[in-house]
Amino acid sequence: MDTNYSFKIYDNTSSLPIEWNSISSGNNIFLTREYLQVLEQSAPVNMTCHFIGLFQGEELVGIALSQFLNLNKMESFGDRDKCVKTAIRNSVFKNFTSHILIIGNNMLTGQNAFVFSDKIDTIQALKTLKKASEKLKVIFKKKGTKIHITTFKDFSIEEITNFESAGFQNHFRFCTQPNMVFEIPNQWKSEQDYIDALLKKYRDQYKRARKKADSIEKRKMHLEDIIKHEETIYELYHHVAQNAYFNTFFLAKNHFRTFKELLKDKFLFYGYFIDNKLIGFNTLIKNGNVMDTYFLGYDESIQREKMLYLNMLYDMVAYSINKGFKEIVFARTALEIKSSIGAKPKEMFGFAQHTNSVADLVFEKAFNYLEPKVVWQERNPFK
Known part of the structure; x- marks a missing residue:
């Protein structure tokens, strides 16, 4: 050859x-x-x-x-x-x-x-x-x-x-730091299958987190919504990025808008609202039968009170199971909390x-x- x-x-x-x-x-x-x-x-x-x-x-x-x-x-x-x-x-x-x-x-x-x-x-x-x-x-x-x-x-x-x-x-x-990867068992078809598989301690954690977030409305945001809330989105993202252990870049302000324009339905953007005010968001990217989690942002004071980050992780798991994905890539950072919802470290x-x-x-x-x-x-x- x-x-x-x-x-x-x-x-x-x-x-x-x-x-x-x-x-x-x-x-x-x-x-x-x-x-x-x-x-x-x-x-x-x-x-x-x-x-x-x-x-x-x-x-x-x-x-x-x-x-x-x-x-x-x-x-x-x-x-x-x-x-x-x-x-x-x-x-x-x-x-x-x-x-x-x-x-x-x-x-x-x-x-x-x-x-x-x-x-x-x-x-x-x-x-x-x-x-x-x-x-x-x-x-x-x-x-x-x-x-x-x-x-x-x-x-x-x-x-x-x-x-x-x-x-x-x-x-x-x-x-x-390892890549945190969540492998979804073939027999799981819904979020309930995930809940049923949890040990009591972690099922109680799930219930507690969901109850804390009762007042939060989750919305799938389209291109026009992302453009409308672009300033707030960047502020929420930048707050989380600024408080990370270590960064080698910061996203451009137009990044999420551009992503949605070019990747369309392969790029998912979810906003979290209280009284119509955007207080957090997360993003997902469909990569074949793998779901890649991407950048997120939140208001720190509300995050702590409402266990918002943990609820976002549960939402990502639920969506990926419901839509038949085989794996979720949760990437680096927040290793222990990602481990607590079922992700495993991959060197x-x-x-x-x-x-x-x-x-x-x-x-x-x-x-x-x-x-x-x-x-x-x-x-x-x-x-």
Whole structure:
């Protein structure tokens, strides 16, 4: 088999090959032309995206996404932890690791870096993708930007063997917070099946949360509703993002509107109201038979009183079961509460390398020091 692959790098979706979606559709919505247009039109201000096509001769046999992050443009990395370690971390990120090239999607959790056709030799394809990352570094250098770190993310333990065979042995292999994944049993057909499967302690938690939220009205919001409430939506989102452990970007204000315009019914937006006032929202993305949870926002004072976040999680589970999805990707953050509703941790790995060979030697120690550690207890809510 001919494994002589080439690559092309695109900086806009209008230049993508017409057959692009024949590779992505049915495999991963986050590499379709429509989703990439969302990034093109409403990426965070500190993010620049490129799209990579892998070719065997003239035939497109693989597609990939790259994101460049300029952390110097960040207003804040997250304000939850105000301590010396956080200040040191922020200073190091600003000065030594502020220009990051990612093969993958930093806005999502999971393998959203590439899709290869069945015809492709995975090892050779990864080698070609590595060459594409080197070419991107040259492209940025010509524009006056030096890439500090190149990273490939997020991959399961089964997938990383291919990387090691493809020449990534000299890269630092890292493991960050797990992806929280909820696998829906085939026999469950409704939310009641989920409730019935819970242990008494967690069934009582479910009932208590639902009762607390009695006064809240949940509404499916359409494009015109999202546009109407755009200012409030952004305030609610930004409050949650600002109080996270660590951020490398903030969404653009028009992000949710753009998502709905381009992904239509594949993107779900639910608002939570009290007396017609929007006090929270969550978003979901249909990705084949997998439901991906996306960004959310809420009024903190009401969230605590009404157990709003927990109710949102229950709503996501209920919708996904009722609509026949096989799995819910709950991503990172809030690990323990997601565990309490039934999500299980799935380890995700990445590979990173610092451009400076001297800095690369201490990169692993620095990463382990700076990566936010979260202590949490895994729960098992089911009988």
